[in-house]
Amino acid sequence: MESRMDEIKSTLRNTIKEILYPLTAIIVSFIVGGILVYAFGNNPFAAYKALFLGALGDLNKLGETLVTTTTLILTGLSVAFAYRCGLFNIGAEGQYIMGSVAAVWVGWAFQGLPSILHVTITLLAGALAGGIWAGIVGWLKAKVGSHEVINSIMMNYIAMNLSNYLIMTALNEPGKAFSYEVAPTAKLWRFAESFEQFKYSRLHIGIIIAIIIAFIAYYLLNKTITGYEIRAVGFNPSASEYGGINVKRNIVLAMVISGLFSGLAGGIQTAGVQYRVNNLFGLTGYGFDGISVALVANNNPIGVLLSAFLFGVLQKGGPMMQIEGIPKEVVGIIQGIILLFVASNFVRITVQRYKENKEIKSYMKKEEVK
Amino acid sequence: MWNIITILFGSTIRSATPLIFTALGGTLSERSGVINLGLEGMMTVGAFSAVLVSYYTGSPFLGLLGAIATGAFFGWLLAFLSIHFKANQTVVGTAINILASSLTTFLLVEIWGKPGQTDNVNYFTPWGPFNMFTYLAFILVAISYFVLYKTPFGLRIRAVGEHPRAADILGVNVYRVRYTCVIISGILGAIGGAALSIGSISLFKEGMVAGKGFIALAAVIFGKWHPIGAALACLFFGFADAIQTVSMSLGINVPKEFLFALPYILTMMAVSGLVGKSVAPAADGIPYEKGEK
Numbered sequence: 297m298e299s300r301m302d303e304i305k306s307t308l309r310n311t312i313k314e315i316l317y318p319l320t321a322i323i324v325s326f327i328v329g330g331i332l333v334y335a336f337g338n339n340p341f342a343a344y345k346a347l348f349l350g351a352l353g354d355l356n357k358l359g360e361t362l363v364t365t366t367t368l369i370l371t372g373l374s375v376a377f378a379y380r381c382g383l384f385n386i387g388a389e390g391q392y393i394m395g396s397v398a399a400v401w402v403g404w405a406f407q408g409l410p411s412i413l414h415v416t417i418t419l420l421a422g423a424l425a426g427g428i429w430a431g432i433v434g435w436l437k438a439k440v441g442s443h444e445v446i447n448s449i450m451m452n453y454i455a456m457n458l459s460n461y462l463i464m465t466a467l468n469e470p471g472k473a474f475s476y477e478v479a480p481t482a483k484l485w486r487f488a489e490s491f492e493q494f495k496y497s498r499l500h501i502g503i504i505i506a507i508i509i510a511f512i513a514y515y516l517l518n519k520t521i522t523g524y525e526i527r528a529v530g531f532n533p534s535a536s537e538y539g540g541i542n543v544k545r546n547i548v549l550a551m552v553i554s555g556l557f558s559g560l561a562g563g564i565q566t567a568g569v570q571y572r573v574n575n576l577f578g579l580t581g582y583g584f585d586g587i588s589v590a591l592v593a594n595n596n597p598i599g600v601l602l603s604a605f606l607f608g609v610l611q612k613g614g615p616m617m618q619i620e621g622i623p624k625e626v627v628g629i630i631q632g633i634i635l636l637f638v639a640s641n642f643v644r645i646t647v648q649r650y651k652e653n654k655e656i657k658s659y660m661k662k663e664e665v666k
Numbered sequence: 667m668w669n670i671i672t673i674l675f676g677s678t679i680r681s682a683t684p685l686i687f688t689a690l691g692g693t694l695s696e697r698s699g700v701i702n703l704g705l706e707g708m709m710t711v712g713a714f715s716a717v718l719v720s721y722y723t724g725s726p727f728l729g730l731l732g733a734i735a736t737g738a739f740f741g742w743l744l745a746f747l748s749i750h751f752k753a754n755q756t757v758v759g760t761a762i763n764i765l766a767s768s769l770t771t772f773l774l775v776e777i778w779g780k781p782g783q784t785d786n787v788n789y790f791t792p793w794g795p796f797n798m799f800t801y802l803a804f805i806l807v808a809i810s811y812f813v814l815y816k817t818p819f820g821l822r823i824r825a826v827g828e829h830p831r832a833a834d835i836l837g838v839n840v841y842r843v844r845y846t847c848v849i850i851s852g853i854l855g856a857i858g859g860a861a862l863s864i865g866s867i868s869l870f871k872e873g874m875v876a877g878k879g880f881i882a883l884a885a886v887i888f889g890k891w892h893p894i895g896a897a898l899a900c901l902f903f904g905f906a907d908a909i910q911t912v913s914m915s916l917g918i919n920v921p922k923e924f925l926f927a928l929p930y931i932l933t934m935m936a937v938s939g940l941v942g943k944s945v946a947p948a949a950d951g952i953p954y955e956k957g958e959k
Binding site (some may be wrong): 332336384386436440442443445446447449450451453457458460461464465544578579584586588591623625626627628629631632633635636639640641642643 | 701744747748751753754756757758760761762763764765766767768769771772775776781848873876877880883884887909921923924926927930931933934937938946
């Protein structure tokens with residue numbers, strides 16, 4: 297009985313630690329951002345007030361924040377899932393783009409389907425396109441051992457150009473720099489249709505899908521054999537190989553699943569928010585944000601929900617600071633600093649080194665007394 | 667016909683110039699065992715700070731020095747976090763890229779009071795057909811080759827990148843070599859950025875780097891981690907860029923998106939061994955821990 301209590305206590309302590317480290321990094325980054333705002337002659341408190349009110353001030357604003365959060369949850373899950381297999385999927389961007397193009401094609405090409413069916417195949421098409429796009433990178437890694445980071449960066453730009461080509465030719469709305477609009481049957485249900493409170497936001501059913509996917513990802517990683525194998529490969533590929541796990545198969549599988557998430561993000565964005573795909577002049581940034589989201593969450597699917605919400609708040613609230621005369625880019629700076637802190641394990645290592653120093657000092661004191 | 671060849675040649679060299687600096691930086695850093703994924707961001711801050719300093723002092727030369735100082739700082743930041751804290755280099759590089767793009771946009775708005783682009787500043791006007799940067803780039807290729815392959819320091823860099831433990835046992839200070847290489851790589855990346863701003867036009871535009879840092883990184887691999895190879899790869903990417911401009915004026919019927927994507931497709935083929943196998947330095951990307959087995 298007592299050991300059970302101890303177990304719970306230690307789990308609790310670990311969980312608090314898991315949350316405390318990134319939280320410290322986030323707070324420090326906000327302080328640094330505040331100092332920067334102050335240095336340019338603005339009031340940091342007014343800036344942050346505008347930020348949080350702009351993102352959470354009323355239900356419509358919250359709705360818009362959740363729209364962004366939806367995308368970030370999925371791209372964050374994508375990066376986190378691959379990371380658990382030891383793969384850095386910097387290509388979530390390209391997978392997202394492929395997902396949105398596939399979704400716009402399926403959403404537009406099929407007319408007159410029942411809505412539930414049409415929405416389903418539209419989202420599936422998006423997910424599948426992302427999965428294939430990431431699968432190529434995984435396959436190359438497994439087959440010829442070429443680095444997934446370089447390949448996925450390249451695939452981002454190839455995706456962007458392929459998407460632009462399709463949007464300006466086969467899917468082009470004549471005379472415009474964007475694609476056809478998806479059929480009404482392919483559009484996701486919006487909260488505004490039933491709830492007066494969300495009238496001015498585009499909040500759609502996607503947020504619920506994203507949350508469910510996060511729990512599925514958690515279950516898949518932690519409670520299934522596939523997840524166990526994927527984590528084992530991420531932890532130590534050679535030991536896994538020795539233990540009879542097919543490393544190559546798991547690398548491809550983890551990349552495909554990761555791509556499914558990013559592709560779905562693109563599909564949901566298309567079917568729920570934009571209904572079209574624009575001709576892109578640069579990458580969308582959702583994939584790169586996914587990296588931040590995953591890292592702050594320490595690649596834990598449930599943590600991704602929280603960190604995606606944090607970044608959703610930053611991104612939606614940022615432009616509201618402009619009312620106070622503060623450039624919205626402060627948000628990007630905060631995001632960059634958070635990432636630097638979290639990526640380098642700055643807080644954890646500093647705490648560790650401090651403790652070690654203290655131990656050494658107390659040990660030396662004891663020796664002196666002797 | 668002759669006219670087109672001249673345009674193609676000039677345009678190739680001009681597009682390749684910023685890439686060459688950056689790719690040399692990437693080569694040096696990876697040869698010492700640190701992947702510099704932050705080159706994109708280092709180009710961005712380099713391009714910006716060059717314009718900033720030139721704006722305040724009126725001297726593009728001081729602008730270049732400003733870029734060098736900023737590049738050194740960001741190189742140091744990557745080195746500090748990835749060597750001292752043993753952070754994941756790819757992730758820190760990505761963080762630097764995000765930080766660089768938002769920091770420059772923020773300062774752009776704060777200083778010039780408008781988004782998008784800065785005012786015009788004094789810049790390096792061309793000497794003859796090309797800009798000073800172009801000549802400097804080719805000189806640096808030769809210097810990098812010489813340092814890396816003909817000097818004791820170059821030998822140490824390569825040793826540290828291939829087998830840091832052996833180098834350590836032989837008395838090479840692994841950390842110092844890596845710090846030096848990564849900081850120089852930051853400087854070169856920033857000069858590459860300056861070549862884009864004060865080296866060709868007189869201002870800084872938001873998003874002007876647009877993936878060139880990543881292309882340079884691809885050139886490092888395409889060029890098989892060799893300074894001359896990397897420079898040739900940059901010229902090739904520059905050529906692909908030049909073809910876009912020329913083919914449009916010639917009315918060649920290839921979708922422009924295909925031409926835009928071509929360098930990236932070729933890079934993937936290169937890293938996948940379809941255009942000759944590229945093998946990275948053995949310790950590339952792996953933090954070194956003293957006394958670890």
